[in-house]
Amino acid sequence: MSQSIVVVGSVNADLRVTVERHPRPGETLLGGDGTVTPGGKGANQALAAARAGGNVTMIGAVGHDPNAAAALDLLRGSGADLSGIAEVDGPTGVAVVMVAASGENEIVYIPGANATVGADAVASHAELLGQAAVVLCQGETPADGIARAQALAGGRLVLNPAPVIELPPEVITAADPLIVNEHEGALVARMLDPDADVAALEEDPGGCVGALRAAGCRSVVMTLGSAGALVAEGDDVTAIPAVRVDAVDTTGAGDAFAGALSARLAEGGTLLEACGYAARFAALTVTRTGAQASFPSAEEVAGLRG
């Protein structure tokens, strides 16, 4: 088994504009900053895994348009193998993010090329998936593609169902680990058990992790922002504290965590070791603004105490 990580996921160009307040229907407002940055949970996690020293190949798609280059700007040159990213007709995935002075975001997401990363596209990389130590998926590409990736994965499936989409229970329970935050965890628990009380589970991370395990999940990592993470495997639930830092922007923290964790698992680390490393990687991420642009290098993580 190689030590490679294959990421099956989304690639987006994020257009971020700042406004005093959100426009009313029909209204035109003057905005402040307008920046196009690379994004998409798949690309974010692939970059984080590569920065953490992983041997990464990405399976995804971009369109034939200028946004494709913007979307891959940082991933190119990261060392990740992008030969599994198809160029298809239609637009590259775009997220238009309007950030108001109140801090409230309005987001319009156009999946574009990401919608083509379905079962057939994924199956065309069967050999790659069969040889990977870790296959890493999120929730921004079609469910049938994620299910096919799980079926073809020769190694460990790491699944971060964000956003939460309807997936076959056997795909969710096969994840090792399933990575969720408290909101995603409660929604996934209800997908596995229709009687689960989402509101109650959201308020009770330990109970939610227990419910996911009881529903058959192999292992679960629940990230809790500045409160760290809970890791459940075997009979144990272990708290991984967050590293204390001065946080300036938590955008991309979850993606940083999932990518760095996968890189360590692919190297043969235990789940607890991998989570400890991911917590340090994500802590450095929140000390800087942006998503991909905020990810640290492996050297910076090695230099961080905590």
Ligand code: ATP
């Ligand atoms: P997002 O969707 O915003 O990327 P998320 O909800 O998926 O986030 P979080 O739980 O917010 O993910 O963060 C992931 C991990 O990043 C946490 O488990 C923690 O280790 C680290 N982290 C997040 N916020 C902080 C913080 N303020 N200080 C230190 N570490 C943090």
